[in-house]
Amino acid sequence: MARPSIELVHDQPPASRLDASGTVARALAVLRTIADAGGEVGVKQVSDALHLPMSTAHRLLDLLSAEGYVERDPERRRYRAGLEWLRVSNRILSQENLPRLAVPMLTDLSRESGETALLSLYQPSHAAMIFAAKSDSPHMLRYEIDMYVRLPLVWGASGLSILAFLGAREQQAAIDRPHKPSASGEAFDEARLREKLTEVASRGYALTRGEKVAGAVGIAVPVRGSGSTVIGSIGLTIPAARFVPVHGDVYIAILKAAAARLMSRAG
Template structure:
């Protein structure tokens, strides 16, 4: 029988993960900024930074005295990214979708641990009017078609987790819906096979998204078109929705999913 890790060891691992996540999202910071952001003592931050610096996972800039992600972590991240089937597989599907409608196509990925989603890959349109997207930034799945099309196929417990954060819509400032109202909205998404939202994440943008499933039938992300409101009307909404569905179905098939022919499939657990 193996020896169970001590509480102290588990605590250190958790703090290391928090530090790496902090610098990955922040970019660079002083020990004071890190201490305040993570609610850790400056001495603890210094010890963790020294520990991670030994293996090149973070580095210290001797000029401004700020710590940042190290070259070894960049190398490890590149290896992981190169072997990440979902992200690498999505690129030709996004490019094809973008080319067919000349709009920006985006892959969003679901983070089960945090019940968040983030924009992972994109293929831009050639049009002058398009949007800058916050790539690789975890966000609530409550807002925007890219998140809601994922949320519609998650477990009931995930709905509770998404609602408990009470995050307002990033662009419109809307309050989260009630549980009953949310369930009705998600049922419509499952019945239609895709979601369509106006200005929830980005002012003036319409999101049209459909879910992506892995070989085991679990939703892992979504394919989304981000389109200026001026280019969306009642005539092309259904057409764009069908195009997004076809792309997400093709990507799901490439991941090994075999049941995308039924867009009205129920959520994993009611």
């Protein structure tokens, strides 16, 4: 199973934004740090990640511990997600939401196409996206996709099929972020990006090669909410060796049908 090379983007707010924000924003940033660490963290790790004084990081961890959102291992002086955080998260996940509605449709897409199907959701507050639901390809050769990791909109079919249909201000906010090269080493270039966005907007879908995931072809279409607002995208990730260009029209047709069906179900 191949593992993609995916760029994380702005997993934490800039230090300047945290300096100017209150306790709530800082506490949320601490929770994000713990979540992204995938296990336990120490005070110094939180301090370094958020560019905060050690004393401030310690105080925030103590506040979260008092509410049950964080648990402390007194022997190792490490912190991990607490039971209250798990309780709240599971309550949210148990509700009928878009990723949950998308799962059976993504399963159908994987069955029809033989490839990994993904639902991406747009995060306006960070001018980014996350993969929120997926159905893996039945083939042994497929990509292991990291879920709920904040990713840039400027690379890959999933991001471009969102970015191309945003308003001018939102587009510029995403473009103005600092960007590393694509997974295949292409340097970010705003002029070239705008050419791609014009093509995507004209065609109604995005098709990319090796941008978010090295060695993969991505195809995606936008998912629209109320008032035609773009809220995400549905796409396929296909190993380049298995991609047959003449099948492109079929992929696009089933993706557009899935996007329409999803929003019909979501109401």
